[in-house]
Structure formats: structure tokens, C-alpha cells
Amino acid sequence: MKKKFEQIVPFIGLLLLLILFSLIIGGKFWKTNNLLAIFNQTVLxxxxxxxxxxVVAQGSVDISQGSTLALVATLTGIVVNNYGLLAIIPTVLLVGGLVGLINGVVVSKFKVSSLTCTLGLLIAIRALVAVLCQGTVIYIPFELFAFSNFNILFPTFIGLIISIAYFFEYTKMGYYSKIIGANEVKAQYSGVPVGKMKILAFIMSGIMSGVAGVFTLSRIGGVDPGMGNFFELQVLLALFAGGIPVTGGTSSKIYKLFIGSLIVGILENGLTLANVSGVLAEGIKGIVLIMVVFITMYHTNSQMREKTI
Structure with missing residues (x-):
């Protein structure tokens, strides 16, 4: 009974959030344009x-996602202006994959904590983006705006969810990632290629950050050095608010990410409609993240104590 209740807590949180903003904002919250805005935010x-x-399933974290998003978007803006739309896919795969590869190698081979490694790369990439932008906004060709069209965004989004959900839930990479998060030492002794899996996980994180960068670029029409700020905060909040433990493990599920993403998307949209200032809104999200992490860690520690009794 306790376990079932814990599983529905994110759904209860989502419902309460919908009720809260419906009462505060009124009918404007349920208008088609606003629901589309929530969808666009949730998709990213x-x-x-x-x-x-x-990465999180393995008990690690990648806080360089926002800077990777900005770097891929910046380079995409540059190459598309020079070589056309066909340059988008290799840019996303190469740049996003390279950032992930660096993170993965440093974490797995040099035993640097994922927080320290990705924080360092975040700072370095932000500096590189500032140099590439040279203090100006890089604008994109009109054709790239098509990627933000609902008729293109929605099927692409569904395709990504289905393919990666299958990859995470039904292949060795997803299974091994959960096993590593549950007990890395035991996983290693069981023959799981821990180092390889960590590298692949960070590569996946980098590539998907790049995909998010392209969609962000197509939506706003240009790149500036501050693009993607706090993106990793939104993603982490979505993962943890959806019920995925901070320590990862076998409780990591795609549906929890989906629920968490809706929670964060609705929270951001509601704060905007309620005219909450940007700085205060980020502060609120930070406080919510701390609360969610505290609750999940408390729950994880409680489970561990129960197993030892």
C-alpha cells in the first residue's frame, strides 16, 4: 500500500498544480494558445x-546540458547559414556527442564526480559560446522555423519518446544503467561494462541536449550567449518530481519523466501567467528542486533502513 501511494504522489502533485493555477489564473490557463505553450515547454x-x-539512472548527473544546448544551437545557426539545413543532423550528433564523450570519459576513466566534471564543462562551453556569438545574436534562415511547427514537432516528439523509451526499458543499455545505479560495485562484479555504459549515457545526454537546442533555435529564431540557462535545472526537476530517485536505480522509468516534465512545464507556464518575475520564478523552482531531492533521498534512506531490519 505504501509503495502504491508513493507511485501516485507525482500524479497527485500534477493534479494539485492544475487546480491551483486554474483557480489563480482562471479560464486563460485552459485556452488553446496557452495549452500549446505548455506543450512546447514540456517537449523541450x-x-x-x-x-x-x-545518466541519472546510473546515479550520476549532467549539469552541462544547458550549455551543450547553447553550443549546438550556436554552431547550428552558423553552419545552416553557410551549408543549409542538411548540416543540422551531423552538427547535433558530432557536437552533442563530443561533449557527452568528454564528460563520460572523464567520469568513468578518471573517476571524477559527475557533478564536478559537468560543472567544469558547463563553464568552459559557456565561454566558448560567448566567443562564437561575439556579443551579437546569430539569426537563422526562415526555413529552420518549420521545426517549431506543431505538425513537425509533435510527430518528431512522439517518435523520440517511443524509440528512446524502448531503448531505455527493453535494451541492455537501459537495464545496465539501472543496475549501475542500484549497486555499481555489484554490477561490475556481475560483468556489466560500467565504464562503457557511463560513456554511452553521457553521449546520449549530450545528443538529446543538441536536439533540444535545434528546437529552441527554431522557436526563437536566433542564438545569444545566455541561451539554455537553467535548462539542466528544469530537466533535473522533471526527473525528480516525476518520482525518479536521486540515486537512480531500478525505479527509473520513462513514464515518471513524462509526468515530471508536465509538472515543470505547467509550473513554469503558471508562474509566467501569474506575472511572477524571472528571478523569483527561478528561485521558486530551485526551492521546489531542493524539496523534491530531500523527499526522494528521505524515501530512499527509509527503504534502505527497512531492508536492513
């Missing part, structure tokens, strides 16, 4: 989460 968070979930 979900895309980032589809990569981050492999």
Missing part, C-alpha cells in the same frame, strides 16, 4: 530528460 524538457535519464 522531455527531450532533455530522454538523454539525462540514462
Amino acid at each position: 524538457i522531455m527531450i532533455g530528460g530522454l538523454g539525462m535519464i540514462f
